[in-house]
Amino acid sequence: MKEEIIIAGFGGQGVLSMGKILAYSGIMQDMEVTWMPSYGPEMRGGTANVTVVLSSDRISSPIVNRCDTAIILNQQSLDKFEAMVKPGGLLLYDPNGITQPPTRSDICICKIEAAEEAARIGNAKAYNMIVLGAYLKKRPVVQLDNVIRGLKKSIPERHHKLIPMNEQAIRRGMEAVIDVC
């Protein structure tokens, strides 16, 4: 089993930390993982992306030319990464701020109104966990209890009281994801 995921959006949306939590969840499930962030000028310009690879075998390249899943949180990233999804792959996006929705017909497209859901919960910081939940619903590559264990590993102990809130956000994302095609 090998899943190559690109997560892309604005800096501050929790793109890199979502990737880290996903990677840690993979470790908890005895998988091999790589996490490769964008750290270049685009990061300074406000957009961020990360490539996460989860695999049952040793991972060769941390750099991918095609991905199984693209999780897209702004228009620039949609423009850049839609074409990289393998045929039959998954494109998950938050329609908030998207003016030109994805057009491909050979991939599975899903949307999650994560910004809206986060506002409903009353916690903007839960945004990326709602997106993660939506992803895990469509691609259950790691089990939820391993995600919770991954969360514990990737956030400092002083913030562990926030884990139930994060779990709730993940569950909310799982419920709220919508198939577009």
Next chain:
Amino acid sequence: MAEKVLKKGNEVIALAAIRCGCDGYFGYPITPQSEVMETLMEEKPWETTGMVVLQAESETSSINMLYGGASCGKKVMTSSSSPGLSLMCEGLSYLAGAELPCLVVNVVRGGPGLGTIQPAQSDYFQATKGGGHGDYHLIVLAPSSVQEMNDFVELAFELAFKYRNPAMILADGIVGQMMEKVELSPQKPRWTDAEIQQISGSWATTGKTADRAMHVITSLALDAAVAERFNEKLIQKYNEIREKEVRFETIKCDDADYLLVAYGAMARICQETVEMARAAGLKVGLLRPVTLFPFPSAELQRLAPSLKGILSVELSAGQMVEDIRLAVEGRTPVKHYGRLGGMVPDPGQALEALKQLFSI
């Protein structure tokens, strides 16, 4: 077995330094390796192992602080990225000339000049052929995973002290910035004064006692005859390193028609290129030099006669390819493929380059 954690390559350099009993780190921040010093500052090893961590006023200062620390037989290190390394080159030549063991980490970014902060391998010449002046070599290790970023810190110090020579970890922006699962080394204490005396007492400036002659750390030899003898001694040392310390990894080389040669992050990418090529029925193998000096020339010589071609894949305009050509001495065609200025090819692009350059 120790627990596996998810860490960046740069963070792991810092943690490995503390854990192998490093005495001092002197550095100046620069992307893409600033996490090395950030992690050291967070870990506060001066409160636990007694390791000194100091942000110097410049790279030039850092490298000269290494000279001072290494002269006393201490395990000292610095890290930087390409433009910073250029500033350190004078110091590196002096360290090599004074035969001082130390560790220098270069997390390479694109050049020349201020260049870009994105990953590159365009400092191969600087790392393996000098950088500074004079006939000297560094021992150069090229990690291609976060685990090797951990393992090579201790190995580099071991080799540096074994040969009284500066060692370098030549990483790149990918290996520095990416996170992978890593098993950190167990914590070792720093050397005691008695241990330093035992390991480096014959040359280090540990405090002169009445029963021994003064130890002088210098690279100055004004008398040409003396300077020549000293250079010959260095060459002997480098030849011993060439003979004993070559490290490399081969993947699917036994029946290969074509050989990719790549190091560092590029070797990881090429590993997938090999898988793609094999799936398409092409017999392609990969040789990954782990030491860049000494270079695995003998292995290339051994493989060359049965190969139809060798492709050097580097994030440079073609630097390591020269060492490959020197090694195979025309026995098989050698070509180069590289991306420049911080651009990184994906596995498919490397395969396309192989097919195109060898008309497959």
